Amino acid sequence: MEFLTEYGLFLAKVITFVIAAVVIVSIIISATHKERSDDEDDGELQVFKLNEKYRKLRESVQAKLMTDQERKNWTKAKKKEHKAEKKAGKAKKEEAGAVKEAPGRIYVLDFDGDIKASDVDPLRRAISAVLSVAEPGKDEVVIRLESGGGLVHSYGLAAAQLDRIRSKGIHLTACVDKVAASGGYMMACVADRIIASPFAVLGSIGVVAQLPNFHRLLKKHNVDFEVLTAGEHKRTMTVFGENTDKGRQKFLEDLDDTHGLFKDYVSERRPDLNIAAVATGDIWFGKRALEVNLIDEIKTSDEYIIEACDRADVVSVSFQRKRTLPEKLGLATSTALEHTVWKVLSAFRNQKIQ
Template sequence: MREFFKYVFATVLGVIISLGLFLVVFIAVIVGLVSSLDNDKPVNVTSNSVLYLNLDQAIIERTPDDKFANLPIVGSNGDKSIGFNDIIKSLKKAKTDDNIDCIYLSVTSPNAGFATMREVRNALLDFKSGGKKIIAYSEVYTQGAYYLASAADKVYLNPEGALELKGLSAKLMFFKGALDKLGIEAQIIRVGNYKSAVEPFMNDKMSDKNREQVTAYLGGLYNTFLEGISQTRKISTANLHLIANDYKIQQPKDALAYKLVDGLKYKDEVLDELKELSGIDKSKNITSVSINDYAKSLPKNTDYSIKNKVAVIYANGDIMGGEGSDEVIGSERISRTIRKARMDSSIKAIVLRVNSPGGSALASDVIWREIVLTKKVKPVIASFGDVAASGGYYIACAADSIFVQPNTITGSIGVFGVIPNFQNLLNNKLGITFDGVKTGQYADIMSTNRPLTPGERLIIQNSVNRIYDSFISRVADGRKKSKSYIDSIGGGRVWIGTDAVKIGLADRTGSFNDAIVAAAKKAKIKEYRTVEYPEIIDPLKQLMEHGTDKVKTYFAKQELGDNYNLYRQLKSAISKSGIQTRMPFEITVQ
C-alpha cells in the first residue's frame, strides 16, 4: 500500500509540475500578445530626428512577426532581426521625410550575406543623393561592417578601436577522417566534377576542381567588395588590395593615415556632431528613431483603389517536400502560393525572390512546374539574393528574366546522392550484426548496414544521371540554350553573379526593386501595388509546432558555442534523404 501511495503521489506531483509549467508558458504568451499590441503601434517621428540604423542585427529576407522576441521563452527568437526589404523601404521614405535630418549608422559585425549587404549599401547611397548626411561610428569594424560603413559621408572609429581590412578567406570542413575513425563509409553517387558537396565525406582537402571554383567565387566577392569601398572612399582598388595584402591597418591611426576613416572619435564626440546635423542644442538629448520602429511607421501599401498588383513570392532556405516554414522552402507551400497567384486575375506579374542553396531535387521540380505554368499566363521575374544555387537555381530557371547582384552565388547545376554504410561501425566496433530474408534481389537496396552492390550502385547512378539530364533540360529550355552548352557550364560549378550574366545563366545585374519594376513593365502596367507571399507564419503557431526543435537548438548552441556550426553541418549532411540538387559547399568567409 505504501508503494501504491508513493506512485500516486509521484504522479500527482508530476501533473502539478506540468500544469505549473504550462501556466507559466500560457501567461508568457498572453503577456507577449498584449505587449505586441503596443509594439505594433506606429511610432511618432518628430522633427529634427536622427534615424538610428543598427546593422548588427540579422538582416534577413523579411521582417519576422515575433511577438515573443522580448520574452524569456526558451525556443523563441530573442535576437532582433529585420528584412532587407524593410530597410530599403525605410531609407527611401527617410530620404524625403522632413522629420529625418540624418542617419547614425552603427555596425560592428553585420549578420548578412554579401548580396544583401550590397542591397542595403546601395540604399544608403541613394539616401545620400537626397542631400542628407550619414555618420558611421563603431569601436570595431569587421570587413563586412566597414563595407557598409564606407557608404557614409563620415566614418569614425574609436581611438582605441580596430578596423579590419585583410582580404577574404574561405574555410571548408571535411569529415572523412572522423568517419574513418567511426567506421562509416560515405557511398557517393554524383554527376559533375564541380559538385563537391560530397567532398567532405570522401576527401580530407579540396579537390583541384573545387579549389578552382572556390578561388573564382571568392575572387568575385572580393572584387565587388573592393570596388564598393573604392567608389565612396576615393581610394583605388589597387591601393586597397595592397593595404589589405600587407596588413597595413594594425592600429586605429593606420586607418586614419590610409584614409579609410575620417577621424578617431569617442561616441560623445560623434553624438555632438549628430546634434549639430539635426539642429539640436548640445545640452539636449538627440531625438532618434530606430530603423525597426521607423519601418513599422511606414504606411502599408493598402491603396485598394489600385487594382493591379505585382506579387513578390519569397523562396528562402533549403528546399524540401511538404509545407516548410519561413526559413525552409516547402514545395507544397510555395507551389500552392504560385498557383494561387497565377489564378488571381488582379495579379499581373510575379517576382520570385530566391535565397536558397538548394535541396531536394523532387521538391525543386514541383516548384519549377508551377513557374512554367505561370509564365504562360503572366510575367515571372526572378530576383536572386545572396545565393540561388543548385535547387535554388532550378526553381527559377524557367522565369522570363533573372536578376542577380554582382556578388550573388548561383549555378551549381549538378546532382548527387550519399548513402552511408555503417557496417564497419555496427559489426566491428559495436558488435551488432544483421540477418534476414527478402523476396527480391533489390528489396533492401537502400540498406545502410552493408555496402552497395555493383548492381545497386548502377541503379542509383542511373537515377542521378536521369535527374541531372532533367535539370540541364529545364535550364536549357528556360535559358534558350542547348543542352550541351548548359552541360558545359554545369557539372556542379558555382558562378558569381557577374559571370552568370556573361555565360547566360542570368540576364542582368540589378536590385530587388529593379526586378519588381521589370515585372510591371513586362506586364505593361504603370500603376500597381506590391503584395508579398506566402503569409508569414504566426509566431504562436510556429512556437507550438516547432517549439521542441527550437528548444533543442537553443540548448545545443549554449552547450557547443562556436562548435555548433560543426554539429549543424554534420547533422544536416547525415539527415539528407533522396537525390539532392544542392550547392556544393558551405563556406565560412572571414
C-alpha cells in the first residue's frame, strides 16, 4: 500500500508537470501569434488540378478490375499514350502560325459557413488569388457553398466577396449539396447560376433575432439593473433591463428594414424571382426550389465538376491558415470528445435494438 501511495503521488506530480508545461507553451505560442502583424503571411495557398485527381481515381478502379497480366499491358499502353499526348502537345506549340486558343479554366472554391461566417477570410484570399489570373469572359469560378446563415454583417461581407468575381466579368456558378439558407442563400444568389442537389435546403429569406430577458428574475430578488444611454435608440432591447413597447417597436422596425435590404439584394441578382412569394422565411428542398426559381438546375457538385473536367482544366484553389498550437490542441480535444460521444450513443442504440 505504501508503494502504491508513493507511486500515485509520483504519477500525480508528473501529470501536473506535463499539464503545466503544455499550458505555459500554449501561452507563449499564443502570445507570439498575437504579436504578428496582420500583413504577415500566416498560411499558404493550395492549388491543384482536379482533372488529375479524377483521372487517377478512374484509373485506380480500372486497374483493380484487371488481372495481373491485363494490368501490366494496360500500364504499358497508358505510358505510351501519355508520352504520345505530351509529344503531340509539344508539336502543336512549335507549329508556325496562329495557335488555337486554349479553353478557359474553371477555378473551384469552397465555403463552409458557421454563424459568424468565419471562413470569409480564407475565401477572400482565394478569390484575390483567382482574380489575379482569371480571364474575364473566358474562365469560370465555381463556389461549393454550405451554410445555414448567421450574422447579417458577416454574411454581407461574404456575399460581397463573391460580387467581386461577377464585377470582373467572370462567370460564377454556385453549387449547393446540403444547405444554402438565409445568409447562405444571400451568397448563392450572387452567382450567375445556382445548382443544387435534390434535397438541398435553400431559401429562408428572412431575419430573426431572439434574446432572453432576466428582468423579472432580478426584480424578484431585489436586484436593480440600470441601462444608461446617450441617444434615444442606442439600446432598444436588453437582456437584464426592462424592455418597453417603444423599444420593441423600434427593434421590429430595424428587423423589417434589414429584411427589406435582404429582399432587394436577392431581387437585384435574380430579377426573375418572385421575391414576394419566397421572402417569407420559408425553406425549399432542391426540386421545390427549382419550381420557385430559387435555383437553376438539379445536380450535385461532383456531377458538375466531373463533367467540367472533360471540357477544361479544373483547378481547386484554397487558402489554408496555419493553426497555432492551442488551436491544434483544441481541435484534437474536440475531435476526441466528439468521437467518444458518438461511440457511447452508438453503443446505447445497439443495446436498445438488441
